Amino acid sequence: QITLKESGPTLVKPTQTLTLTCTFSGFSLSTSGVGVGWIRQPPGKALEWLALIYWDDDKRYSPSLKSRLTITKDTSKNQVVLTMTNMDPVDTATYYCAHSTVGDWFDPWGQGTLVTVSS
Amino acid sequence: EIVMTQSPATLSVSPGERATLSCRASQSVSSNLAWYQQKPGQAPRLLIYGASTRATGIPARFSGSGSGTEFTLTISSLQSEDFAVYYCQQYNNWPTFGQGTKVEIK
Numbered sequence: 001q002i003t004l005k006e007s008g009p010t011l012v013k014p015t016q017t018l019t020l021t022c023t024f025s026g027f028s029l030s031t032s033g034v035g036v037g038w039i040r041q042p043p044g045k046a047l048e049w050l051a052l053i054y055w056d057d058d059k060r061y062s063p064s065l066k067s068r069l070t071i072t073k074d075t076s077k078n079q080v081v082l083t084m085t086n087m088d089p090v091d092t093a094t095y096y097c098a099h100s101t102v103g104d105w106f107d108p109w110g111q112g113t114l115v116t117v118s119s
Numbered sequence: 120e121i122v123m124t125q126s127p128a129t130l131s132v133s134p135g136e137r138a139t140l141s142c143r144a145s146q147s148v149s150s151n152l153a154w155y156q157q158k159p160g161q162a163p164r165l166l167i168y169g170a171s172t173r174a175t176g177i178p179a180r181f182s183g184s185g186s187g188t189e190f191t192l193t194i195s196s197l198q199s200e201d202f203a204v205y206y207c208q209q210y211n212n213w214p215t216f217g218q219g220t221k222v223e224i225k
Contacts, residue, residue, distance in 0.1 A: 046216055047155075047208075049214040062213065103168060105208065111162055
């Protein structure tokens with residue numbers, strides 16, 4: 001059974017850097033074809049894909065946020081970390097991590113973590 | 120960026136009726152399309168990938184069709200647990216999601 005769980009701060013100040021960790025079980029990020037992605041959802045709004053990291057350490061970023069994002073993995077710890085710099089109130093959202101394989105669809109997802117950006 | 124447009128924004132359906140949701144891509148995504156269901160306070164759940172392949176454990180009343188730029192999710196007979204928001208997502212290029220269709224009780 002694959003499970004993922006996001007962790008990190010619930011409140012960050014504008015201009016700060018957000019660091020989120022996705023801790024997973026039931027699969028290995030060293031297995032060919034496997035990836036972990038990050039997706040966010042502002043309150044009451046639609047989903048927005050942020051970043052993906054693959055088993056071979058290939059990384060992909062949303063073009064609109066690429067300059068602010070960094071995704072890394074620690075295979076030994078079964079963790080993926082996302083950092084987002086220069087946080088703004090519009091970045092307030094629930095941040096999800098999710099497993100992907102073969103194609104870039106996401107299944108399953110973590111429960112999500114709400115991050116509020118406010119001074 | 121490939122823009123995904125879903126219609127309608129809200130669909131009012133009675134239990135037991137058929138629901139048909141549409142998703143249009145701004146350029147061809149071949150069959151690289153997924154559908155998700157999201158209930159309030161929950162994470163999205165994968166329903167369909169490859170435009171028409173049901174994910175593990177998804178009931179047969181959910182079906183997907185289409186290719187290129189036009190896609191449809193059909194729920195053949197709505198159950199009470201199906202009232203939710205549905206999102207399409209293309210993965211032909213970097214992933215992008217539609218804005219969602221809310222299926223509500225009529």
